[in-house]
Amino acid sequence: MEAMYTTGLNIHYFGVIVLMGIVVFNITLLSLSHHIIRYAKRMRIVMPISGSLIALILFTGAVMMAAKHLHFTFANSAMIVIGVVMIILEAKRYKTLKRQTDITKEGAFVEYKKKAFRFLGIEMGMLVVMTLWMMVQ
Numbered sequence: 001m002e003a004m005y006t007t008g009l010n011i012h013y014f015g016v017i018v019l020m021g022i023v024v025f026n027i028t029l030l031s032l033s034h035h036i037i038r039y040a041k042r043m044r045i046v047m048p049i050s051g052s053l054i055a056l057i058l059f060t061g062a063v064m065m066a067a068k069h070l071h072f073t074f075a076n077s078a079m080i081v082i083g084v085v086m087i088i089l090e091a092k093r094y095k096t097l098k099r100q101t102d103i104t105k106e107g108a109f110v111e112y113k114k115k116a117f118r119f120l121g122i123e124m125g126m127l128v129v130m131t132l133w134m135m136v137q
Contacts, residue, residue: 012060
């Protein structure tokens with residue numbers, strides 16, 4: 001049982017680190033992109049990866065809580081809320097790109113970039129704050 005918990009914890013940590021890398025990759029990709037159509041094609045590949053990583057992190061966290069019969073603490077609740085907020089932000093970012101950005105308008109990609117940078121910044125900030133908080137405990 002202890003080996004399963006340790007393995008789950010390692011997968012959880014690795015998933016968070018990889019998710020941070022994906023967010024940094026998304027920020028880099030967004031800042032280097034100049035054509036909305038090329039960017040949208042790339043995002044069709046990257047979006048499922050980030051969504052899957054968020055799901056992996058939430059799943060491993062839930063399994064570890066069940067394995068140790070842990071109760072909901074403030075830290076556990078905060079991690080769940082952050083996971084749900086990240087899913088919502090990713091969905092909003094993709095929805096903004098797919099449905100609300102008119103590619104025929106001049107400056108549409110610039111407007112999208114402002115919103116996307118804000119969403120990605122919030123995601124990275126939440127990940128960093130939660131990681132630092134868990135390292136201190």
